[in-house]
Amino acid sequence: MSAKEITVALVGNPNTGKSTLFNALTGLRQKVGNYPGVTVARKSGRCDCGDGLIVELVDLPGLYSLAAASPDEQVVTDVLLGSLEGSQQPDAIVVVLDATNLLRNLFLASQLAELNLPLALVLNQADVAHEHGLKIDTQLLSQRLGGVPVVLTSAWKGEGIASVRRAIAEVLNKKTKLARLTWPAQVESGLETIVRAVQADTGRAPSMADAQRILFSSDAHTSNRLGWKLSQRETVVRQARDQVRAAGFNPLAAEPLIHYAHLRKVLDGVTSGGAGKQGNAAALDRVLLHRVMGPILFTGIMLGLFASVFWLAKFPMQWIQSGVDFLKSVAAPALAGTPMLQSLVTDGIIAGVGAFLAFLPQILILFLFVGILEDSGYMARAAFIMDRLFSWCGLNGKSFVPLLSGFACAIPGLLSTRTIEDPKARLATAFAVPFMSCSARFPIYALMCAAFIGPLYGPGWESVVMVGMHCVGLIFAVPTAFVLTRFILKVKPQPFVLELPRYQMPKPRDVLWRMWQNAAEFISKAGTVIFAITIIIWALCYFPRDAQMAEKIRAAEPALSTHELQARTQAAMIEQSWMGRFGKAVQPVFDPCGFDWKITVGVLASFPAREVIVSTLGVTYSIGKGAEADSQHLRQAMQEAKWLSGPRTGAPIFSLAAVLALMVFFALCSQCGPTIATLAQETGGWKWAAASFFYMTILAWIMAVVVYQTVIRIL
Amino acid sequence: MDWLIIGAIVGSAAGWLIARAIKGFQARRKGGCAGGCGCADKIQPPKK
Numbered sequence: 203m204s205a206k207e208i209t210v211a212l213v214g215n216p217n218t219g220k221s222t223l224f225n226a227l228t229g230l231r232q233k234v235g236n237y238p239g240v241t242v243a244r245k246s247g248r249c250d251c252g253d254g255l256i257v258e259l260v261d262l263p264g265l266y267s268l269a270a271a272s273p274d275e276q277v278v279t280d281v282l283l284g285s286l287e288g289s290q291q292p293d294a295i296v297v298v299l300d301a302t303n304l305l306r307n308l309f310l311a312s313q314l315a316e317l318n319l320p321l322a323l324v325l326n327q328a329d330v331a332h333e334h335g336l337k338i339d340t341q342l343l344s345q346r347l348g349g350v351p352v353v354l355t356s357a358w359k360g361e362g363i364a365s366v367r368r369a370i371a372e373v374l375n376k377k378t379k380l381a382r383l384t385w386p387a388q389v390e391s392g393l394e395t396i397v398r399a400v401q402a403d404t405g406r407a408p409s410m411a412d413a414q415r416i417l418f419s420s421d422a423h424t425s426n427r428l429g430w431k432l433s434q435r436e437t438v439v440r441q442a443r444d445q446v447r448a449a450g451f452n453p454l455a456a457e458p459l460i461h462y463a464h465l466r467k468v469l470d471g472v473t474s475g476g477a478g479k480q481g482n483a484a485a486l487d488r489v490l491l492h493r494v495m496g497p498i499l500f501t502g503i504m505l506g507l508f509a510s511v512f513w514l515a516k517f518p519m520q521w522i523q524s525g526v527d528f529l530k531s532v533a534a535p536a537l538a539g540t541p542m543l544q545s546l547v548t549d550g551i552i553a554g555v556g557a558f559l560a561f562l563p564q565i566l567i568l569f570l571f572v573g574i575l576e577d578s579g580y581m582a583r584a585a586f587i588m589d590r591l592f593s594w595c596g597l598n599g600k601s602f603v604p605l606l607s608g609f610a611c612a613i614p615g616l617l618s619t620r621t622i623e624d625p626k627a628r629l630a631t632a633f634a635v636p637f638m639s640c641s642a643r644f645p646i647y648a649l650m651c652a653a654f655i656g657p658l659y660g661p662g663w664e665s666v667v668m669v670g671m672h673c674v675g676l677i678f679a680v681p682t683a684f685v686l687t688r689f690i691l692k693v694k695p696q697p698f699v700l701e702l703p704r705y706q707m708p709k710p711r712d713v714l715w716r717m718w719q720n721a722a723e724f725i726s727k728a729g730t731v732i733f734a735i736t737i738i739i740w741a742l743c744y745f746p747r748d749a750q751m752a753e754k755i756r757a758a759e760p761a762l763s764t765h766e767l768q769a770r771t772q773a774a775m776i777e778q779s780w781m782g783r784f785g786k787a788v789q790p791v792f793d794p795c796g797f798d799w800k801i802t803v804g805v806l807a808s809f810p811a812r813e814v815i816v817s818t819l820g821v822t823y824s825i826g827k828g829a830e831a832d833s834q835h836l837r838q839a840m841q842e843a844k845w846l847s848g849p850r851t852g853a854p855i856f857s858l859a860a861v862l863a864l865m866v867f868f869a870l871c872s873q874c875g876p877t878i879a880t881l882a883q884e885t886g887g888w889k890w891a892a893a894s895f896f897y898m899t900i901l902a903w904i905m906a907v908v909v910y911q912t913v914i915r916i917l
Numbered sequence: 918m919d920w921l922i923i924g925a926i927v928g929s930a931a932g933w934l935i936a937r938a939i940k941g942f943q944a945r946r947k948g949g950c951a952g953g954c955g956c957a958d959k960i961q962p963p964k965k
Contacts, residue, residue, distance in 0.1 A: 737926060
């Protein structure tokens with residue numbers, strides 16, 4: 203048998219450890235989050251079940267029931283029903299349940315029984331159940347559910363994985379199916395009425411699961427998929443629902459009531475004990491989620507996080523800088539015979555890529571702390587705290603997962619908006635996600651804080667400004683979302699239920715793995731995109747070259763010393779380069795923000811990807827410094843940069859006003875090509891993507907002007 | 918000689934960036950993510 207022949211779907215509620223189990227079974231790695239909705243796309247891998255049986259294991263997004271509301275849940279339902287175009291119905295289903303909350307988790311399994319597919323149950327987080335003193339009789343549970351394999355696992359600890367493999371093999375061989383519940387006679391009759399009517403009207407016999415969706419759900423997704431028109435179904439569905447009412451149930455609430463009544467009987471005597479450590483978590487939640495204490499602690503944790511990032515990364519950054527200097531000192535003499543190549547290698551590649559790579563330690567430490575917070579269960583609490591802040595602006599509660607993801611990268615944040623049911627709320631959230639301060643903004647904040655804020659005001663202020671910069675996007679996202687949801691899109695407020703995961707010790711392997719993934723991504727970006735862009739920027743800053751420049755300057759000012767002449771020649775060369783001319787032509791637009799032509803060049807070069815600013819400044823300041831560049835770090839070069847003409851002649855270019863304006867500009871500007879493209883993809887056209895680009899860019903410019911002009915007048 | 922080497926390096930860099938942008942655009946049109954966020958290899962387009 204090959205992987206293509208047999209597909210097994212991994213299904214379960216969010217936060218059951220499904221993704222961790224998937225990793226353990228397939229050996230593949232993917233992000234393991236603690237808050238609901240982290241899995242938004244189809245993920246598959248090969249799972250060896252022994253005796254030559256290799257199956258394709260598909261990790262489906264987490265869902266609580268088959269009554270699909272969001273597009274993400276609809277995909278899961280369609281895949282399981284085999285109705286998704288181009289996708290085959292799985293050969294078997296493995297339902298992952300939280301062993302500590304069997305009743306609620308079995309509701310989905312009980313619904314899945316209606317699909318009549320071979321099925322196995324995996325009771326995950328058995329270690330936590332054991333800690334809570336909960337005992338589960340798996341044999342009795344299996345017996346009551348029709349003999350399906352029931353396996354206890356702790357995917358987090360890697361326990362019980364072999365049993366899951368055996369259970370998959372067993373379920374495929376024996377075709378064991380979960381026992382269906384017995385519906386009350388009137389409900390069964392109502393379902394049969396729908397099956398008959400659909401078959402008569404469409405010529406296709408629907409499954410019992412389809413009939414249940416039509417009878418119990420208020421949306422028309424299933425009927426539309428089956429091609430059952432409103433005119434055909436209106437009377438039939440009303441009659442079927444009347445039959446449900448005759449049984450004493452509200453049709454739209456009947457399904458969970460009947461399932462839960464059935465499951466309570468199933469679980470009677472299966473579980474015993476419990477409660478245990480819940481008390482400590484509840485006490486911790488009372489503090490961390492407190493209306494006043496919660497936000498204060500959250501701010502404190504964030505301040506501590508950024509302060510630690512700066513403090514711990516200080517020495518590794520110096521080592522990288524020394525390595526970059528060493529490389530320059532080796533390359534410069536070796537290429538002395540070819541000045542053009544020497545400049546490309548030392549001023550271009552080493553200076554540009556080196557300036558970018560210097561932030562690797564900060565990125566590593568940042569993701570280490572974020573990983574710890576995420577895996578410990580605190581991030582979901584942070585979402586809960588933020589929910590209060592955002593709820594008044596009309597954003598759907600589910601918006602917080604995409605917005606939180608946006609703090610790492612806007613793209614997965616945009617993709618996770620698929621978990622939001624209401625299309626208008628989804629659009630408003632997608633519009634707000636690019637405002638979140640993604641990790642690509644981090645290098646420019648870190649550079650400015652380390653070069654100017656720290657030296658001027660002390661190390662404590664670095665973390666204050668960093669937290670402030672991470673809040674800038676949020677501060678503007680809230681009113682933007684408010685206007686969008688209330689006045690333009692007119693989104694109806696919807697209730698939000700956030701499942702808080704239990705507190706747990708972060709697993710070092712998972713945290714370190716995620717840290718490594720981010721580091722590898724950062725290094726790979728430095729070696730590919732940043733490397734290539736650095737070469738282009740260097741060429742634009744180097745050409746055209748006037749070989750007579752030094753003589754012309756000497757003729758105009760014969761009193762200049764050799765050192766002065768060299769510095770003036772280098773400065774004149776870069777000013778008359780293509781990039782210099784372009785920067786000078788555009789600079790008047792950014793002059794009110796306090797940006798000189800070199801910063802302007804950096805800003806413009808960063809529109810495809812904002813992190814390019816650091817390497818661009820690295821190249822422009824390295825070429826500008828000429829022979830002195832070997833001993834100059836980018837920070838020092840920027841600290842020494844002064845206005846050479848105009849009303850600000852002699853004043854430092856990077857004044858506090860300009861530094862803050864630059865950071866605010868980068869916090870708000872839409873400088874990421876892939877984000878714009880993904881926004882277009884997720885909103886189904888370029889209209890909203892273009893609106894987002896122009897809105898954010900114009901807002902960034904206005905706020906940079908406001909900040910610069912205000913601070914320059916105050917100081 | 919200098920000009921030749923520099924021309925080749927700069928041309929290759931520009932060509933590679935353009936090819937990458939086109940590949941990313943095509944991947945996105947197929948429903949995948951080539952966003953440069955590192956998730957391109959993790960999130961696959963739905964199988965047809």
